[in-house]
Amino acid sequence: MLSKSQARWFFVGGTAFFGAIFIFLTVDSLREIPARQNQDQMTAAVVRGKHIWDRNNCMGCHTILGEGAYYAPELTRVVERRGKEWIAVFLRDPAAMFPGQRRMVQYDFSPEEIQDLVAFLEWIGRIDTNGFPPQPDLAPATVVASRSTSASTAARPAYFDTICVACHSVGGAGGSVGPALDGVGNRLTAAELDRWLEDPPAVKPGTAMPNLHLPDATRSELVSWLASLK
Amino acid sequence: MKFRSQRVAYLFFATSMLLFTLQILFGFIMAFAHLGFDGLHDIIPFNAARSTHLNLLVVWLLSGFMGAAYYMIPDEANREIYSEKLAIVQWAALNIVGVIAIIGFQFGWWEGRKFLEIPRELDYLVVIDVLLFIFNIGMTIWNGKRFTTTSIVLFVGLTAAALLYLPGMITFDSQVLDSYFRWWVVHLWVEGVWELIMGGIMSYLLIKLTGVDREVIEKWLYVIVGFTFLSGILGTGHHYYYIGTPDYWLWIGGIFSAMEPLAFLGMALYAVGMARAGGMKHPNRIALFWTVGCGVMSFVGAGFLGFAHTLPQVNLWTHGTLVTAMHGHMAFWGAYAMVVMAMIAYAMPRMTGRKLYDHWIPEWAFWVSNVGMMGMTGAFAVAGVAQVYLERKSGMDFLEAQKAIEIHFFGLILAACLLSVGIGLYILNFIQYGLPSEEAVSPGAA
Numbered sequence: 001m002l003s004k005s006q007a008r009w010f011f012v013g014g015t016a017f018f019g020a021i022f023i024f025l026t027v028d029s030l031r032e033i034p035a036r037q038n039q040d041q042m043t044a045a046v047v048r049g050k051h052i053w054d055r056n057n058c059m060g061c062h063t064i065l066g067e068g069a070y071y072a073p074e075l076t077r078v079v080e081r082r083g084k085e086w087i088a089v090f091l092r093d094p095a096a097m098f099p100g101q102r103r104m105v106q107y108d109f110s111p112e113e114i115q116d117l118v119a120f121l122e123w124i125g126r127i128d129t130n131g132f133p134p135q136p137d138l139a140p141a142t143v144v145a146s147r148s149t150s151a152s153t154a155a156r157p158a159y160f161d162t163i164c165v166a167c168h169s170v171g172g173a174g175g176s177v178g179p180a181l182d183g184v185g186n187r188l189t190a191a192e193l194d195r196w197l198e199d200p201p202a203v204k205p206g207t208a209m210p211n212l213h214l215p216d217a218t219r220s221e222l223v224s225w226l227a228s229l230k
Numbered sequence: 231m232k233f234r235s236q237r238v239a240y241l242f243f244a245t246s247m248l249l250f251t252l253q254i255l256f257g258f259i260m261a262f263a264h265l266g267f268d269g270l271h272d273i274i275p276f277n278a279a280r281s282t283h284l285n286l287l288v289v290w291l292l293s294g295f296m297g298a299a300y301y302m303i304p305d306e307a308n309r310e311i312y313s314e315k316l317a318i319v320q321w322a323a324l325n326i327v328g329v330i331a332i333i334g335f336q337f338g339w340w341e342g343r344k345f346l347e348i349p350r351e352l353d354y355l356v357v358i359d360v361l362l363f364i365f366n367i368g369m370t371i372w373n374g375k376r377f378t379t380t381s382i383v384l385f386v387g388l389t390a391a392a393l394l395y396l397p398g399m400i401t402f403d404s405q406v407l408d409s410y411f412r413w414w415v416v417h418l419w420v421e422g423v424w425e426l427i428m429g430g431i432m433s434y435l436l437i438k439l440t441g442v443d444r445e446v447i448e449k450w451l452y453v454i455v456g457f458t459f460l461s462g463i464l465g466t467g468h469h470y471y472y473i474g475t476p477d478y479w480l481w482i483g484g485i486f487s488a489m490e491p492l493a494f495l496g497m498a499l500y501a502v503g504m505a506r507a508g509g510m511k512h513p514n515r516i517a518l519f520w521t522v523g524c525g526v527m528s529f530v531g532a533g534f535l536g537f538a539h540t541l542p543q544v545n546l547w548t549h550g551t552l553v554t555a556m557h558g559h560m561a562f563w564g565a566y567a568m569v570v571m572a573m574i575a576y577a578m579p580r581m582t583g584r585k586l587y588d589h590w591i592p593e594w595a596f597w598v599s600n601v602g603m604m605g606m607t608g609a610f611a612v613a614g615v616a617q618v619y620l621e622r623k624s625g626m627d628f629l630e631a632q633k634a635i636e637i638h639f640f641g642l643i644l645a646a647c648l649l650s651v652g653i654g655l656y657i658l659n660f661i662q663y664g665l666p667s668e669e670a671v672s673p674g675a676a
Contacts, residue, residue: 004448010453015456033404033475037404067409070554102263131472133550
């Protein structure tokens with residue numbers, strides 16, 4: 001039967017042995033991490049972004065690399081999912097993007113800080129994470145068939161696909177926060193659309209749609225395409 | 231109690247009770263926010279509530295461990311505490327640091343690193359405070375007449391916990407390295423050296439409450455903490471699956487963390503076995519309940535539910551979801567909250583001289599709080615598994631999936647109410663005991 005001193009040696013010896021292996025593996029990991037995290041792409045902006053991330057305790061709601069809190073979305077691949085432009089617009093006024101839904105703190109980041117955060121998130125997205133987060137492997141219950149038959153005369157603006165689709169859908173693809181925009185050209189004239197996009201709350205006080213402060217060129221591109229959706 | 235200075239433990243226990251109450255309050259704020267009632271968002275946003283909830287937990291458990299050590303070490307070393315004054319100073323310092331940290335969180339003074347949110351300036355104060363504590367305990371043992379295994383294990387656990395706090399104080403520019411060394415603190419605490427503290431306290435209580443031979447209990451203590459480190463050190467690998475670390479951690483972390491439940495199973499069998507061998511004859515039955523309950527619930531929460539999502543092929547999907555919250559709640563409750571509560575339940579009658587344990591209040595406190603925590607764990611489990619399938623497996627949008635699982639937070643709140651009632655009863659019992667009394671000091675007492 002095991003004696004007490006044998007038990008003590010089991011504890012001390014086991015701890016020393018596995019502690020040594022752990023140190024060895026840590027040394028090896030530290031050797032491999034620079035390549036896996038693309039150290040050469042860690043620009044000053046990335047580092048600044050990381051400290052903005054820490055300073056505001058973003059991990060207190062979000063997860064990154066799967067670590068943090070479970071109140072807000074996982075952000076490891078957010079640049080791939082939303083695009084840099086969308087994130088920049090979103091960070092300017094988070095509540096405006098998801099009206100009436102779970103709220104994010106309004107941080108009033110400067111444009112430079114937003115660029116730093118985007119750079120940080122972009123860098124995070126390129127880390128070799130052994131496949132996390134995985135692609136969904138169960139097919140959604142229903143496949144939405146495209147029902148858009150709009151013979152559009154204008155080209156679909158890229159801006160629409162990076163920003164607008166977060167809330168609006170066309171042809172069944174897109175968000176459901178705002179109304180679907182199929183056939184919007186039948187309901188509103190180009191002039192009305194233009195006035196709306198310039199400042200939605202001014203047209204309809206209390207609307208959930210934020211003023212996105214679109215540059216004129218982007219706005220007119222959107223208006224001509226939307227007006228053509230008939 | 232045997233020595234007058236053991237009464238200082240009371241201060242630490244009282245702090246624990248107060249902070250635990252606050253921790254529960256902040257938990258409710260978060261649960262309501264998940265349910266869609268975020269009325270406090272502008273004053274206490276979720277990240278502030280979350281950091282407060284976690285750090286209150288850490289501080290009240292540390293305070294409980296310190297109180298347990300101040301009660302137990304004089305008894306084991308057979309002498310008064312080296313300096314009771316120092317203990318009081320150190321208690322006051324712990325409270326001041328804790329209060330500043332918690333208030334600071336509400337104003338965004340933090341580090342934004344899960345579990346280690348306390349800002350660097352305060353970290354130094356924490357280190358000084360813990361050094362004072364360890365010095366005081368160490369000198370008590372050193373000058374004592376008796377070196378026992380339980381006190382050595384407890385002391386090694388406390389010292390190692392202090393040392394392991396240091397890697398968490400290094401500043402990194404890389405999220406990967408930051409995370410890597412953050413787990414040195416968090417994982418090696420809760421699945422390593424804190425288990426030494428828990429094992430030391432539990433063995434002491436088993437010796438006192440069951441009457442089983444000390445040699446037998448202490449031998450098995452070594453075996454169990456041996457298993458803890460055998461599995462727990464390399465088990466850190468289960469945090470290194472998906473954070474940018476090499477892929478060999480997938481199988482190393484998988485194999486060793488799959489062995490971690492063995493240590494907790496050992497702890498459970500040990501507590502139940504010793505209690506049975508002792509015949510459960512001790513009049514303070516409720517302290518024995520908490521002690522044995524701690525062994526069993528730590529196995530369920532830390533061992534079993536940890537295993538439920540520790541294998542890499544499972545964790546790939548559950549990593550960063552509410553499944554983690556399911557495991558986390560029951561694990562901290564079973565392993566650490568309950569061991570502190572066991573110690574308090576044992577020490578209070580001895581410090582105050584009042585025998586208020588044979589009563590419906592402490593008994594209901596035990597059952598109601600445990601049933602409440604099981605209900606909470608169930609609610610997190612259902613919400614977590616549903617989240618994994620909706621969001622991760624089928625690609626549903628985050629907010630949509632959260633909407634779909636919202637109702638489980640209603641269940642969570644109901645169960646949390648039950649837990650709160652149980653804890654309320656426990657604290658009521660604690661208050662009924664009153665303050666430590668001179669009359670309770672008797673050199674002949676065990």
